[in-house]
Amino acid sequence: MAQHFDVIVVGGGISGAALFYELSKYTNVKKVALIEKYHALSTLNSKGTSNSQTIHSGDIETNYTYEKASKVKPNADMIVNYAKLVKAENKFMFSHQKMALAVGEEECAFMQKRYEEFKELYPYIRKFDKAEIKKIEPKVIEALGGGDRPEEIFAMGALENDCYTTVDFGKMSESLAEEAMKANPDNQIFFNEEIVNIYKKGDTFYLISANKTEFSANFVVVNAGAHSLYLAHKMGYGLDYACLPVAGSFYLTKKHLLNGKVYMVQNPKLPFAALHGDPDILCDMNTRFGPTALVLPKLERYHGLKSLPEFFTTLRLDGTTIKILLDLMKDSTIRNYILRNFLFEVPYLNKSLFVKDARKIVPSLTTDDITYAKGFGGVRPQVLNKTEKKLMLGEASIVPQNQGIIFNMTPSPGATSCMGNALRDLRMVVDYLKLEFNEELFNKELRGE
Structure with missing residues (x-):
């Protein structure tokens, strides 16, 4: 019964x-x-x-339009309100400083414009010039050989206790x-x-x-x-619909390289999250970098090949699915990104390649500072719409x-x-x-x- x-x-x-x-x-x-x-x-x-x-409220996620951020923010606020309701502050919800970091003249112009557009939606949001970033996130400024990094940089974000950021x-x-x-x-x-x-x-x-x-x-x-x-x-x-599972991996440090969350400007051609650095609340607030983006033929990670047959069932491989995948691979930016993220999983090569990308956040980062975070990361079900191709x-x-x-x-x-x-x-x-x-x-x- x-x-x-x-x-x-x-x-x-x-x-x-x-x-x-x-x-x-x-x-x-x-x-x-x-x-x-x-x-x-x-x-x-x-x-x-x-x-x-991360509570993705849309303030430092540069791939969010104003319209999307306006819809996401009330949902993010409900996370915070629930945690306050059950008195979970500093239990499973925390406040850290956070920023979206722009590097170079083009990104800085984009971020300045974004700050002006979004500051009314997020009253707590602040803008940080190079000198201010150096005070609150010194490792973002410190160059590999010492001194300050030479590029023009600018950020928008929040200081600790301005808002809740982490769950x-x-x-x-x-x-x-x-x-x-x-x-x-x-x-x-x-x-x-x-x-x-x-x-x-x-x-x-x-x-x-x-x-x-x-x-x-x-x-x-x-x-x-x-x-x-x-x-x-x-x-x-x-x-x-078909499913393209994308796994995200991370790299850990044994240091507090960053005091808060530092996100980079999203490449508009890429459908995946840009690399960011976060204080990991489960690893003594040591900095964690990621995620990478690796297409895997399984619906769950770290469970062997158990979900391999289910992957092929949900992929529904046919001419339309193949066309969608080929169209993605035709773009050199996406193609190179996918190849690079595959190499991030290859022992010996992975750390040196990953560090080159992560230096946009922490210029002084070395391969000795990071370790591949075994057992970290999940699988995100990216959906292919076969009607809209x-x-x-x-x-x-x-x-x-x-x-x-x-x-x-x-x-x-x-x-x-x-x-x-x-x-x-x-x-x-x-x-x-x-x-x-x-x-x-x-x-x-x-x-x-």
């Missing part, structure tokens, strides 16, 4: 935990289950070592799940349950087959990273109309957007199941209204 729930959330990362919490705290749903395939929450991409631990999303996932259980003791969390199939039974509910248990639910939300698309394909949904950026969702099921794929900055994405899904669940939503309490606690 299948265990029945009003709503089942598949995937115990930060996105699944956020929805589990919001449904439990702010609606009158009777029973919600959170189902996780591994032994604990957030063992994959939401784990603190798998991401940059251990793994610990936040645990907090969200704990608070969800407090809000509704009838909820349940299941570990070591890998979903094999989801079937629609009639017009009213779904049957969910896991490796050990059968479940049923009136509404299902799949927040399982790249596996969301894998499960959608099994049901015949989202066949116009292009690589999609940001989140992708498959929402079959009036079917009571949602599949979410959330590459970076999915963690920052988790509360906002959960609200979007919550509204669909509420409408479909005719539930009540205490929006007034939600706005007071999470939106600060």
Whole structure:
């Protein structure tokens, strides 16, 4: 006999935990289950070592347009408001200084213009000239042979305590799940349950087959990273999408080279995050550099070849997929970037090549300062839209109309957007199941209204 729930959330990362919490705290749903395939929450991409631990609010992410930043900022604010609500300051949420660094005349002109455009959206934002950067981030100025770096540089950002910047999303996932259980003791969390199939039974509910248990639910939300698309394909949904998993690796130092987060100007031709340096909250605040971007034929990292067959299933390799990939490789900037990032994974070559790029942030960096961070980094499900014949950026969702099921794929900055994405899904669940939503309490606690 299948265990029945009003709503089942598949995937115990930060996105699944956020929805589990919001449904439990702010609606009158009777029973919600959170189902996780591994032994604990957030063992994959939401784990603190798998991401940059950053609240991506859009102030120093130079690939964000003003329009995108305006949409991302309220989601980032909800992360901060939740952490304050549960008194998680300096537990899983921290404040560091941060800046977007421009190097050279062209980048500096771009950053000056960006500062003027964005300063009203982010009232705390400051601009830093070379002398000010030298005071707050001396290693950004110090040249390899001593003295100051010769280039023109400029930055926009924030000082410590201006705003919250850093979150251990793994610990936040645990907090969200704990608070969800407090809000509704009838909820349940299941570990070591890998979903094999989801079937629609009639017009009213779904049957969910896991490796050990059968479940049923009136509404299902799949927040399982790249596996969301894998499960959608099994049901015949989202066949116009394919998945290109991109892994991000990091390099660690044994020093506090940077006092805060230093991001570089994004290359507009590249769909992946620019290299940045961050104080790692799990490594005594030593500086961590990354991420690299490596296409891997697997949906999960550090689990051997277990997800290799699932990769080929979600890639859906055909003429259209090949065309999208070839179009990406035709651009010499993208092609050289992909090759260079592959070499970042090759022992002996990797450190010397990586240091050359990281010196744009810390000019005095040497190969002796860094080590390849083994076991760090995750896999981001970059989605290929086969109808539009292009690589999609940001989140992708498959929402079959009036079917009571949602599949979410959330590459970076999915963690920052988790509360906002959960609200979007919550509204669909509420409408479909005719539930009540205490929006007034939600706005007071999470939106600060």
